[in-house]
Amino acid sequence: MKSVDDAASIGKFPAAVAVNMAAVLIDVNKTFRRGRDEVNALRNVSLQIHSRSFVAITGPSGAGKTTLLQVLGGIERPDSGKVCVGGKDIGELSEAERTVFRRRNLGFVFQFFNLLPTLTAWENVAVPLTLDGARRSVARTRAKEMLDLMGLAKRAEHHPRELSGGEMQRTAIARALISEPALILADEPTGNLDSETGRSVLRLLRQVVDDRGGTVVMVTHSLEAADVADRSIRFVDGVPLPA
Numbered sequence: 185m186k187s188v189d190d191a192a193s194i195g196k197f198p199a200a201v202a203v204n205m206a207a208v209l210i211d212v213n214k215t216f217r218r219g220r221d222e223v224n225a226l227r228n229v230s231l232q233i234h235s236r237s238f239v240a241i242t243g244p245s246g247a248g249k250t251t252l253l254q255v256l257g258g259i260e261r262p263d264s265g266k267v268c269v270g271g272k273d274i275g276e277l278s279e280a281e282r283t284v285f286r287r288r289n290l291g292f293v294f295q296f297f298n299l300l301p302t303l304t305a306w307e308n309v310a311v312p313l314t315l316d317g318a319r320r321s322v323a324r325t326r327a328k329e330m331l332d333l334m335g336l337a338k339r340a341e342h343h344p345r346e347l348s349g350g351e352m353q354r355t356a357i358a359r360a361l362i363s364e365p366a367l368i369l370a371d372e373p374t375g376n377l378d379s380e381t382g383r384s385v386l387r388l389l390r391q392v393v394d395d396r397g398g399t400v401v402m403v404t405h406s407l408e409a410a411d412v413a414d415r416s417i418r419f420v421d422g423v424p425l426p427a
């Protein structure tokens with residue numbers, strides 16, 4: 185593993201440190217309640233993620249990894265604490281502002297893909313562009329280029345139900361990268377891929393950091409995937425520990 189000690193750090197720090205950080209969490213708590221049951225998915229989490237770094241999040245099932253990405257991406261609101269992305273306190277944005285902010289600044293690869301079943305592969309990939317007002321012809325060309333990069337040129341007209349699990353995953357990755365977002369949040373992006381394809385996805389994410397100056401936060405169970413990262417953070421019971 186590359187040793188870039190300051191790629192991400194855990195613990196307390198002054199708010200001023202937020203400059204040059206792709207994302208900062210301060211004392212974030214998130215509890216899910218279901219009837220009488222309570223799950224503390226994130227417990228007092230303070231983290232800073234440096235711009236232009238590749239951070240792997242590991243840990244057992246149920247440790248809070250997906251919740252962390254959802255809070256970072258403004259999909260879930262924390263019960264308490266602050267979440268800053270690209271220097272912006274996303275807790276202060278309205279729902280509508282957050283949606284636009286997310287579309288322009290974040291690329292999300294969901295654990296279960298979240299592809300739209302009625303759209304073809306290229307239309308799914310193009311969603312961030314078309315929602316932002318791109319012309320269909322421009323969006324189609326860009327989406328097909330992204331699919332090509334994922335080795336899916338021949339699947340552009342397929343609907344999700346006509347794709348394999350790994351193809352759906354690569355389509356979701358293409359969609360996350362198409363608008364060249366500053367921060368990419370990827371939930372087990374290689375989980376459904378054979379080792380060869382998995383490696384090529386990791387190489388691509390690494391390039392996003394090294395060549396384009398993006399930041400990647402990737403949840404993974406794979407040691408090989410974590411190895412590509414500058415830094416790993418292990419979550420156990422909603423608490424981050426240095427790996």
Ligand SMILES: Nc1ncnc2c1ncn2[C@@H]1O[C@H](COP(=O)(O)OP(=O)(O)OP(=O)(O)O)[C@@H](O)[C@H]1O
Binds near residue numbers: 247
């Ligand atoms: N919407 C929800 N309602 C109730 N409990 C939830 C909800 N979402 C997550 N949880 C609980 O919060 C905990 C953390 O969930 P999370 O999805 O973040 O885990 P994870 O680390 O991503 O696990 P995995 O590796 O299995 O994907 C789990 O115990 C889960 O059951």
Ligand SMILES: [Mg+2]
Binds near residue numbers: 249250251
């Ligand atoms: Mg998860």
